[in-house]
Amino acid sequence: MARLNLSTYDTKGFFDEMFDENLEVNAHYSLLRKRLEKIGWKKLSLLQQSTDRAQMSIGMTFNVYSDNQGIERILHLDVIPRIISSAEWEYLEQGLTQRIIALNMFIHDLYNEQLILKDKIIPQELVFSSATYLKQCQGLQPPHKVWCHITGTDIIRGDDGQFYVLEDNLRCPSGVSYMLENREILKRTFPELFEKLHVRPVYDYSHNLRDMLEAMWPAPKVSIVVLTPGIYNSAYFEHAYLAQQMGAELVEGKDLVVKDDHVYMISTKGLEPVHVIYRRVDDDFIDPKVFRKDSMLGTPGLFEAYKKGNVVLVNAPGTGVADDKAVYAYIPKIIKYYLGEEMLLPNVPTYICAEKDDLQYVLENIGQLVVKQTDASGGYGMLIGPKSTKAEQQEFIKKIKNNPRNYIAQPTINLSRVPTLSEDGIEGRHVDLRPYILYGKEVKIIPGGLTRVALKKGSLVVNSSQGGGSKDTWILGE
Secondary structure: OOOOOHHHOOOOOOOEOOEOOOOOEOHHHHHHHHHHHHHHHHHHHHHHHHHHHHHHHHOOEEOOOOOOOOOOEEOOEEEEEEEEOHHHHHHHHHHHHHHHHHHHHHHHHHOOOOHHHHOOOOOHHHHHOOOOOOHHHOOOOOHHHOOOOEEEEEEEEOOOOOEEEEEEEOOOOOOHHHHHHHHHHHHHHOHHHHHHOOEOOOOOHHHHHHHHHHHOOOOOOOOEEEEOOOOOOOOHHHHHHHHHHHOOEEEOHHHEEEEOOEEEEEEOOEEEEOOEEEEOOOHHHOOOOOOOOOOOOOOOOHHHHHHOOOOEEEOOOOHHHHHOHHHHOOHHHHHHHHHOOOOOOOEOOOEEOOOHHHHHHHHHOHHHEEEEEOOOOOOOOEEEHHHOOHHHHHHHHHHHHHOHHHEEEEEOOOOOEEEEEEOOEEEEEEEEEEOEEEEOOOEEEOOOOEEEEOOOOOOOOOOHHHOOEEEEEEEEOO
């Protein structure tokens, strides 16, 4: 049986967030270390089993589309929390606020004056060739000129301990329900430690979300619905959870109808007006009259009602152009252009395969790089060079040559590690962080986020669909 022995914890070759290379514990983790050693291995294992059962009883499950078995899985919650100091969080808040304001200005400009293209800050063809740029959104003026109301930004830490933005998720970012339920479970697991560390709360996310949605409608009386693709969607648990938490109706496209360019919900009482739609449906499936003609998920006429200001869609259609992985490489210039500031929270260096010199470098060094498809997510459409075979590399080289615009590449970064419970005791596992940002009349960043953890030893892939798990993220008070 494994023993809880932190003196043998391995920190070689990686940046560990709890220990330095001499196994000296970082100050904001010192109370956690004492608590873990006091608990011991046997009780910690029992706490982990209790955590697994709690997740199942709540229904915190998801589907993997590539898994033909149709089995509901829990997003495994590791019982050891991840801790971020107040100083580190303040830095992240400043960088994320700057980023989301600039990205929102960028989206608004692209669909209106297009000044950034006219000034040749970003190549016009790069934007117009993006699968997520929607011509139908040209000329749109969303309330308060806010397009990206809800963002989940993926952040990593490298060997140098520096935080980097890995990618922006501005379409239908998921995972916030796991952040909220992880917290409820861990508060019951470590109640004394939670109080002593003055961990900042996340419980009011749903209230803040509703406040933001209400602020998007000019009248005091607001009817809000959460639009889901349905029970077979991998994030359906989250859609139902957030609707329940906000006191909003959960609807599918078939539950809505458009009459005289106004949106109504079909109910047992007849047609009830809908003012704000928090959509968890991709752009293509909003309205079959405008986007996918073959879609059974959308509501005919919804986009026209939105254009006329008779309903608000959150997030606004077309926001995905700002999280295209090729556009990502230009974000330092985007921030400089709109805000006149240097980027506070850096990007990972990125090679754009659509550019000749970058393409040549990627093809010659593919074994050392991470190659990503620009319009893919969830860990799909990706090659991790150092862990790939020659055959896999050749396959990607062929794909890149066939469609350079569809790929970018980045150096392989060893993500920071955090102590995680394994069958062999406590070992370091690689993590990332997805903080959640609400943007209504102002930017509000929830003090926490979803820490995703690569449960497989040595793996850098944290996505739930690829076998990853999660941790509760504790942001310490000042």
